[in-house]
Amino acid sequence: MRALGIISFEDSTANIEGLCDHRPVPAIAFMGRYRIIDFILSNMTNSGIGNVQVYAKEKPRNLIEHLGDGKHYNINSKRGKLRILYGEKSFSSDVYNHDVANYMLNMQYIEEDPNPYVVIAPSYFVYQIDFNEVLAQHVESRADVTLLYANAKDAKTSFLGCDVVKMDKFKTVTGFEKNRGNLKSQTISLEAYVMTKKLFIELVKKAAETSSLYWFKDILADSVNELNIKGYQVKGYVACLNSLPEFFRVSMDLIDHKRATQLFKPGWPIYTQTNDSCPTIFAETAKVKNSIVANGSTIEGTVEGSIISRGVTVRKGAVVKNCILLPGAYIGENAKLDHVVVDKYAIVHHVKKLVGTDEQPVYVARRDRI
Amino acid sequence: MRANSMVAMILAGGRGSRLYDLTKKVAKPAVHFGGKYRIIDFPLSNCANSDIQTVGVLTQYESVLLNSYVARDHYWGLDTNDGGVYVLTPRERDDTNLEVYRGTADAITANIDFLDNINPEYVLILSGDHIYKMNYDKMLAYHKQMNADATIAVREVSLKEATRFGIMNTDKNDMIVEFEEKPAHPKSNLASMGIYIFTYKTLRKYLVADAKNPDSNHDFGKDIIPAYLNDKRKLTAYRFRGYWKDVGTVDSLWEANMDLLQDNAELDLGDPTWKIYTEDVNALPQFIGENAKVEHCYVTQGSVIEGSAINSMIGTNVYIGKGAKVVDSVIQPGAKIGEGATVTRCIVADDVEVPAGATCGSKNSNEIQLVAGKVSE
Numbered sequence: 001m002r003a004l005g006i007i008s009f010e011d012s013t014a015n016i017e018g019l020c021d022h023r024p025v026p027a028i029a030f031m032g033r034y035r036i037i038d039f040i041l042s043n044m045t046n047s048g049i050g051n052v053q054v055y056a057k058e059k060p061r062n063l064i065e066h067l068g069d070g071k072h073y074n075i076n077s078k079r080g081k082l083r084i085l086y087g088e089k090s091f092s093s094d095v096y097n098h099d100v101a102n103y104m105l106n107m108q109y110i111e112e113d114p115n116p117y118v119v120i121a122p123s124y125f126v127y128q129i130d131f132n133e134v135l136a137q138h139v140e141s142r143a144d145v146t147l148l149y150a151n152a153k154d155a156k157t158s159f160l161g162c163d164v165v166k167m168d169k170f171k172t173v174t175g176f177e178k179n180r181g182n183l184k185s186q187t188i189s190l191e192a193y194v195m196t197k198k199l200f201i202e203l204v205k206k207a208a209e210t211s212s213l214y215w216f217k218d219i220l221a222d223s224v225n226e227l228n229i230k231g232y233q234v235k236g237y238v239a240c241l242n243s244l245p246e247f248f249r250v251s252m253d254l255i256d257h258k259r260a261t262q263l264f265k266p267g268w269p270i271y272t273q274t275n276d277s278c279p280t281i282f283a284e285t286a287k288v289k290n291s292i293v294a295n296g297s298t299i300e301g302t303v304e305g306s307i308i309s310r311g312v313t314v315r316k317g318a319v320v321k322n323c324i325l326l327p328g329a330y331i332g333e334n335a336k337l338d339h340v341v342v343d344k345y346a347i348v349h350h351v352k353k354l355v356g357t358d359e360q361p362v363y364v365a366r367r368d369r370i
Numbered sequence: 371m372r373a374n375s376m377v378a379m380i381l382a383g384g385r386g387s388r389l390y391d392l393t394k395k396v397a398k399p400a401v402h403f404g405g406k407y408r409i410i411d412f413p414l415s416n417c418a419n420s421d422i423q424t425v426g427v428l429t430q431y432e433s434v435l436l437n438s439y440v441a442r443d444h445y446w447g448l449d450t451n452d453g454g455v456y457v458l459t460p461r462e463r464d465d466t467n468l469e470v471y472r473g474t475a476d477a478i479t480a481n482i483d484f485l486d487n488i489n490p491e492y493v494l495i496l497s498g499d500h501i502y503k504m505n506y507d508k509m510l511a512y513h514k515q516m517n518a519d520a521t522i523a524v525r526e527v528s529l530k531e532a533t534r535f536g537i538m539n540t541d542k543n544d545m546i547v548e549f550e551e552k553p554a555h556p557k558s559n560l561a562s563m564g565i566y567i568f569t570y571k572t573l574r575k576y577l578v579a580d581a582k583n584p585d586s587n588h589d590f591g592k593d594i595i596p597a598y599l600n601d602k603r604k605l606t607a608y609r610f611r612g613y614w615k616d617v618g619t620v621d622s623l624w625e626a627n628m629d630l631l632q633d634n635a636e637l638d639l640g641d642p643t644w645k646i647y648t649e650d651v652n653a654l655p656q657f658i659g660e661n662a663k664v665e666h667c668y669v670t671q672g673s674v675i676e677g678s679a680i681n682s683m684i685g686t687n688v689y690i691g692k693g694a695k696v697v698d699s700v701i702q703p704g705a706k707i708g709e710g711a712t713v714t715r716c717i718v719a720d721d722v723e724v725p726a727g728a729t730c731g732s733k734n735s736n737e738i739q740l741v742a743g744k745v746s747e
Binding site for chain 1: 646657
């Protein structure tokens with residue numbers, strides 16, 4: 001595919017409370033064995049995009065470690081390239097650290113790329129898409145920009161704070177507004193675009209000249225009358241991981257195997273970093289139901305409606321219900337957890353009971369000992 | 371230590387005919403074990419963990435899959451600049467036609483040019499079909515310390531078991547004085563594990579001589595070791611304590627899988643200091659269904675369990691349908707157990723589909739049933 005892939009970062013309204021204190025959204029563990037970024041990056045490499053730039057707003061350590069040279073995402077080591085890019089200067093205030101500023105600071109890498117098109121998408125929207133089809137429609141429609149959107153049927157509770165795309169009957173974008181949860185059905189922008197690289201560079205420069213606080217989506221909103229922006233609907237499962245309750249709800253949603261398979265189509269592998277863990281041990285006392293389990297764990301207790309990541313331990317008599325246990329979490333004997341997100345390597349030992357709700361799951365911090 | 375001072379040669383050419391249909395299309399070292407591994411992952415991971423950089427894998431029987439598998443040396447971190455995994459198959463030469471490997475020693479002799487190119491000080495001979503974790507670097511240190519010409523890894527077995535193995539009779543310093551293949555009346559309980567370290571210069575001479583001997587079986591146990599002993603060469607026994615299993619039969623393959631389920635299993639695959647590496651298959655996580663029951667099992671990624679699995683090994687991408695019951699069994703990767711089917715004391719081979727409602731095996735059977743090919747309803 002003749003496109004440069006750009007994985008952009010989300011703005012600060014996306015905050016998975018607690019988890020984001022330790023790493024950016026793309027690096028958060030998801031569905032037991034993945035990180036959130038695996039989905040959009042695999043979509044790109046499966047579409048045959050060989051050059052990918054991943055923009056990191058801050059805390060790139062986790063991403064660098066997870067993405068490496070991109071070989072495990074099937075990026076060709078000679079003919080492809082994965083770059084993790086960030087603004088190599090300090091911003092006087094966080095508000096100046098936006099996508100446009102980072103594109104400007106790395107403009108040489110964008111300009112040097114030989115591909116005539118760009119595919120831009122953030123990682124906090126999770127879905128399955130073949131960008132070849134998007135590019136084909138983009139070329140055929142002669143649009144300046146093709147924008148990906150999804151029809152949300154639960155916009156009162158999900159996709160809060162996301163952009164709603166206004167379109168005419170020809171799917172030409174006429175404007176944007178915020179989803180404040182007023183309507184059930186909304187057309188949600190996935191903040192993913194296909195355009196020529198030339199136009200992308202023009203728009204980035206224009207944004208920088210217009211306002212030093214402009215994000216890329218701001219300049220796009222300003223340009224709806226000058227540019228022909230066409231909508232492209234993404235069907236199938238789409239979620240936006242922009243808050244802790246949404247992260248929690250979506251994770252719980254995907255425990256259903258049928259629903260999850262919408263994200264994992266045959267011939268469309270979702271790649272991730274392997275860590276060579278052994279299979280998971282289910283002890284004689286284990287009672288596991290309705291759950292997603294990754295490798296390398298030891299389960300002696302009861303687990304229901306939960307997500308068990310790699311290297312987790314659930315001791316005898318422990319009861320874990322509706323929980324997300326991140327890699328390396330340890331749940332001690334007889335601890336009872338319901339609606340709890342336990343971050344990496346946290347130890348739940350002395351506290352024997354923790355109960356949250358769908359709207360407010362309890363969060364246990366990374367490497368915490370409680 | 372120079373990177374290539376010891377080269378490992380893994381003998382992986384055997385069919386493993388007592389595994390029947392499990393080795394119909396793949397060689398025994400490529401047979402799956404422990405849910406996600408292949409048997410040859412064990413010696414290869416041991417090599418990588420022992421800082422051995424160059425590994426030759428000698429293949430012959432049904433080698434297409436095995437050759438392409440081991441050639442991906444990055445799976446085991448053996449893809450260093452100085453080293454790598456080299457697939458060594460029988461070949462046609464300038465002066466001879468294509469000749470198959472006639473025995474374990476012949477397989478090495480046939481690749482003397484490969485070894486000469488690397489010019490290692492020591493050669494480690496391994497078998498591609500044993501399950502164990504071993505630090506070959508420690509064994510090499512012992513070989514050097516004893517100033518031996520050859521060191522043979524041995525483990526202590528009961529005298530009753532000793533009749534099934536090659537037995538090393540040693541003096542009080544663990545120097546080998548006699549080798550007996552499957553003795554009726556064993557004099558020692560030190561069984562050879564088929565793991566040898568040879569000082570290459572000496573070995574080379576013996577291999578060349580052996581190749582010219584028309585009466586030889588060209589086998590390490592039957593010919594090379596006796597020749598060393600005959601010449602009063604220094605052979606020493608290196609005692610290995612720890613888990614080791616030859617998984618040459620359906621029953622022993624099943625047993626070795628079941629050993630992993632034991633509490634405080636001797637073979638700890640979760641030990642972060644000595645991981646066993648394997649192919650990354652990009653499988654999904656495990657999905658355990660609403661009505662599932664999973665007790666005393668080892669389960670690996672990609673499996674979907676809707677029914678019940680008890681005391682079993684569940685491999686990669688295995689599907690167990692609603693109401694199905696898997697007990698005391700090993701389900702190899704990709705197998706599907708249909709709704710309501712019952713599988714007891716079986717090994718279900720890779721990608722086999724057990725139809726809904728079918729019954730395989732029984733809890734009273736003496737032998738483990740191998741379920742391969744089409745299963746009738």
